[in-house]
Amino acid sequence: MDRRQRKTREAIFNAFTRLLEKHAYNQITVQDIIDDADVGRATFYTHFETKEYLLKDLCEELFGHIIDTAMGLPHGHYHYSCKLEADSVFLHLLRHLKENDRNILALLSSQNNEIFLQYFKTNLKKLIKTQFADTGKLKQSNLPEDFLVNHISISFVETVSWWLCHDMKETPEELTEYFENIMTPLFNTNN
Amino acid sequence: MDRRQRKTREAIFNAFTRLLEKHAYNQITVQDIIDDADVGRATFYTHFETKEYLLKDLCEELFGHIIDTAMGLPHGHYHYSCKLEADSVFLHLLRHLKENDRNILALLSSQNNEIFLQYFKTNLKKLIKTQFADTGKLKQSNLPEDFLVNHISISFVETVSWWLCHDMKETPEELTEYFENIMTPLFNTNN
DNA sequence: TCTAATACTGAACATTATGTTCGATAATAA
């Protein structure tokens, strides 16, 4: 990819991120982004068809990265202790988030958080599916698998959301315990 | 309130609802609403400042009603059986939803469902709070109350969302059992 | 270093949606 292209794309992403931290998505105009990124109008439109596509690309980059990293982790092993193990994928995600890679926390805490939490959930579901589906990790129940995967995903995302709303007072370890408390009954303790 | 005002307001709500069932919120223009409702442009703007306020008013009417009805119910009593009782507030809500009052199901199932699920959750939290807070109904735990209220609310909303995505194959009673299965561990079984 | 390809610029433009104004008309409450 041409260096100019990379620089332009980067400049637009950065400008958009900066703006999203302070202003409501709907209030941000393409002109705002162009001005902040300091690129020509035509240039913006050769890179992104619309503001919505820009958002989509940004989110794919942000969450694709964080989820892909977690995908590389070994799939969950569970202690007999009825708890997720200390280095569970959830704890890993929380630590990764806390490092605040690419200022993702600012976006998840901003007034636009709903948008980003939504993308977070969507990507997380893929991860949860590969981690737990078909592996007998979930307690045997009559509940449909996709129902459970959805429940686990949204519960984790909401846990993170709650954490951010309260200024991340808890450590990732403490928060993982909160999450365990509400999730544990669903996990199989027999393997 | 003047009969004309009532009629106009009703016509706009109905038109907007019809449009929201078929089209994405962002794609619907004020002109579309005006045309479908068959009211003058100036009239629309004397009733609603913007399309966003119209949405807000509509949602308040939809969810305010369903939640207020549930608010009137006696607060939860729980069996020793570790289950929510048969006529729990959750079952009541599901039955109410299934009656499809004001076509709320069409909105919750539409491509705009995220918007409505969000309003649903916000209103539900108020209900959950009055039902469970300060009443010792929640299992004693170290988890903060607002964390639990949020978790219960989002879990119920997502359960409903999942139900709608699967064509409501389950009865409200069956779905309540699903919900119990993921929630039960949180409820105090000692009173 | 030279060159062909390609990306960026910025102004101008057409298009579309928003929200306001106002005089005329119609419906309502009392």
Add this chain to the structure above:
DNA sequence: TTATTATCGAACATAATGTTCAGTATTAGA
């Protein structure tokens, strides 16, 4: 009946979107 108030609809100002194009600058590769 009458004073009040809501609606109408056309016209208007404003603002954002997305496109076009001719000129300029940068790049990768020979």
